[in-house]
Amino acid sequence: MPKAATTCSPTPTLTEIADAHGKSVAQVVLRWLIQRDVVVIPKSVRPERMAENLAVFDFELTDDQMAQVAGLDTGESLFFDHRDPAAVSQLGNYRVN
Amino acid sequence: MPTIPTVTLNNGVEMPILGFGVFQIPHEDTERAVNDALSVGYRHLDTAAAYQNEEAVGRAIAVSAIPREDVFITTKLWIQDAPAEDNTRRAFEQSLTRLGLDHLDLYLIHSPSVTSTASGGPCKPCTSKARSAPSASRISTLTASSTSSTITRPPRR
Numbered sequence: 001m002p003k004a005a006t007t008c009s010p011t012p013t014l015t016e017i018a019d020a021h022g023k024s025v026a027q028v029v030l031r032w033l034i035q036r037d038v039v040v041i042p043k044s045v046r047p048e049r050m051a052e053n054l055a056v057f058d059f060e061l062t063d064d065q066m067a068q069v070a071g072l073d074t075g076e077s078l079f080f081d082h083r084d085p086a087a088v089s090q091l092g093n094y095r096v097n
Numbered sequence: 098m099p100t101i102p103t104v105t106l107n108n109g110v111e112m113p114i115l116g117f118g119v120f121q122i123p124h125e126d127t128e129r130a131v132n133d134a135l136s137v138g139y140r141h142l143d144t145a146a147a148y149q150n151e152e153a154v155g156r157a158i159a160v161s162a163i164p165r166e167d168v169f170i171t172t173k174l175w176i177q178d179a180p181a182e183d184n185t186r187r188a189f190e191q192s193l194t195r196l197g198l199d200h201l202d203l204y205l206i207h208s209p210s211v212t213s214t215a216s217g218g219p220c221k222p223c224t225s226k227a228r229s230a231p232s233a234s235r236i237s238t239l240t241a242s243s244t245s246s247t248i249t250r251p252p253r254r
Contacts (some may be wrong), residue, residue, distance in 0.1 A: 034114055037104060041143040045126050047133045053198035054115065054138055057102060091208060096147050096175045 117143030131157035
């Protein structure tokens with residue numbers, strides 16, 4: 001199975017927005033998705049990180065901050081690209097049972 | 098413990114907008130991780146047959162004192178294992194058995210854009226089989242994951 005990226009390098013934009021709200025970059029990313037009505041399912045094995053990921057309902061990104069984050073899109077996937085024939089072929093040949 | 102906001106799916110089902118994912122958690126750590134997540138306040142668990150950890154998720158759910166109706170549970174069908182129609186029902190039953198559940202809140206077709214058949218893939222027959230099987234009453238919502246937005250519609254608040 002293809003490995004997902006384990007890190008998303010914080011950019012100055014994300015760090016500034018996080019600092020403005022007293023939150024982490026990860027929390028800002030989750031909040032940005034939630035405000036776009038995307039259901040998020042973050043993974044962690046650390047209880048403190050699980051709690052951090054859950055603490056995203058006590059702040060709100062402004063319209064300007066939402067646009068700033070959207071402007072970071074490079075059009076390329078950090079890990080698995082469903083448009084890459086080689087990656088799709090690998091996934092298509094994977095069997096669970 | 099915070100109440101997690103929900104989104105309303107197109108069929109009226111309420112789904113917590115934040116859940117706990119178990120993809121790529123080492124198998125030996127999965128049960129403990131799910132236990133911790135439930136203790137911290139997660140009420141939505143996301144797994145898949147392809148993650149090969151449904152049993153561990155099921156064990157964590159079993160030892161939890163949280164009522165079943167208070168946890169939204171999702172798993173996914175790996176369609177490369179279900180090219181024949183009856184395999185879909187078998188895969189669904191296997192997932193329920195591994196999870197130790199009698200029903201799912203959400204059953205997803207995992208990566209339906211990935212197919213190896215010239216006919217367009219098993220997506221349509223496995224979907225229809227999942228809908229028509231007697232066990233279909235044990236799925237609240239059936240749809241697809243890891244696919245384009247042209248196939249699924251966004252949820253409404």
